[in-house]
Amino acid sequence: MNPTVKKRIDLQVLQQQLKVHPGSKANFLTREDSSRDLLGKFHKDRSVWIWARRRVLQCLSYQFPCALQLKQWGILNDVKCRLCEKYYKEKNILDPPDTVESVGHIQCYCPVLQLPRIAIHHGIWRELMFSIRKSSTELNDDSEPRWLFPSALSPEAHAEWGLYKILEYMGLHEILPPGAGQNRAKLRKDIEEYHTAYAIDFDDSDIDTFIARRPDGLAFDKEKKLCVFLEYTRAMDTNEDWAEKKEQEKKNRYSSHLGFINHLSHREKSGWKASQTNFTTGVRGSLNTNQFLTRLESLGVKNKNTREAIRNRTVHKTLSMLDMILKFFFIASNFKTDWTLQNLPGPTEIVNKNMERFNLHLQPPRL
């Protein structure tokens, strides 16, 4: 039989088989609207190192040799995270937390890998934010770009755009020179007033946390007076409802802030409305296709092909980062943990794809 025809038949049989298999692998692969179309693309991408592709495949098929899996295969007796244990021993901390070494733990929870995890979160988000800002071409009635993304310009801009600056932009708060503390005191009173009015549990010590919290990104439509908090999350995608859960968590995180801004805007009759848009990717490349594309469009990314390209890049990046965390896990398990963490690449390096020197996910150059 012609090899291409044989391949096609095999593929169709496999797809039929997936539907009748009850296991978690089949469940994961057949989940609809989750960008599964891009998994194959990643696997075929020759710019990605073959070992990285294989490790991603191991994670997708629940075959990655973490302690949980090794115990199931009868190779290890214990499911405890070996890295946690090693780290706490190095630090002479007795009674380390009891953690299970699963792919989810390594990717999302292992306390030792918190720094690389943060770097990766920033890396994926900054690339996504940059693409949105660059591709948001919708114009307003004055033929100017409809959406502005002031915090996306640089890490410094991001640090600057906290609650004070957001309110100032909408004309709901005035930033006075340092030393003019009265104005800040007024904002604190407003925050208190809002929480009391809506009977939200709150005490004095919460005010600083409330003021200090800032979303991952911001979008403003000055003409229609819209302020959108943008949030990015990378989460483990084992359970079917992982994305809804994350969406709810993110909504809860900022509901008081949005409520406060809308309350202030209503009181001052300013006409501004604040809302939130979340972007969520699953560790193993899950991404709700329709929701993601609709949200890009709502931020002015009008070109369909561009939206599709951003979806492609985001999933590709997420899968590359899955492998990067595995690498860090391996390095930290085999060398001194502190040394590994000190040699972390910064978010900028991850964004710039300047990762060859770490040999983490790109193919080494051919000599």
Ligand SMILES: [Zn+2]
């Ligand atoms: Zn751990």
